[in-house]
Amino acid sequence: MSQIQKLYDYHVWANQEIFQQLKNVPAVNLNQELESVFPSVNAVLLHMCQVDYVWLKTLYGETREQIIPNLAQFEELRGDQEAIEHRMTALYEEYSEFLTGLEDTEGSISISHPHYGTLHTTYADIIRHVVNHGTYHRGNISAMLHQMGHKGVPTDYIYFLYERRD
Template sequence: MTDAKQFYDYHSWANKRILNHIEHLPEGTAYQEVKSVFPSVSDVLLHMCRADYIWLNVLSGVDYQEIIDGTGKFESAHGNMTAIKQHASELELQYHHFFSRQTDLEQTFSMQHPKLGTLESTYADTILHVVNHGTYHRGNVTAMLRQLGHSGVPTDYMYFLYEKRESKG
């Protein structure tokens, strides 16, 4: 079985591919309004950063209200792809720091939610949730880019594995 850290590395790789692809599209593409799940590509990407931040803090045992209060730091990145890319980069470093501290990803931990209650989960299952959430929204981004007349960029897990194989050879 592939470990959760490799799946996170895939998540990070795929996000970078999307962000780099958008940089090569006509200026302003990320901010164009689209009739979709989110009003613009940049809004999807900011949502993904917020979610990654929330789950990293859940994994780290931070109190729910403190996590919610901390999401306010993302508001200044609204409509600013440079800031969104910076947040994504910082989050990747923070996740890697988490992985260096938490070596047993199959360990169970408890998370508290004011409405949903307590949930026992493993670190690995929670990380897989982060990856799955990102995959879903990268699909949104691809659909939105196509609506705007642009191609997407391949971010399937198998492309990650092929690229990883090539970098070893």
């Protein structure tokens, strides 16, 4: 298994840990308005799902102009933690298929952004970004849960390694 696949597997594991923990939180709390970076836990989850989608499509070579209009499909998930989880699970499968078919994770990819311009990077760097973005927002969720009086769940990479050790 490549290091990038292992890192992406961590991302999946950590998100699944979050979703499992959220099953212990009353559904009303997942849409509760909070003074935080996002208005609710479900808003963070939806954002994470949308961003994972954007980067997957980018990895497949789609442009921003092709991707952004398709984000409207995620509106039907707004506020529905189970639906978001289901869509993220489908994305994990799509990422896995992409990574399995990728001959060289260090291969070059160029992406364009209207504000930042063109970036020449690697597929591996995009996956690293997806994982890092997820880590940041899992931290948001943990803080939000604590703010509501619920426990978070440890999703640090080391816990993934301990759980997966042979």
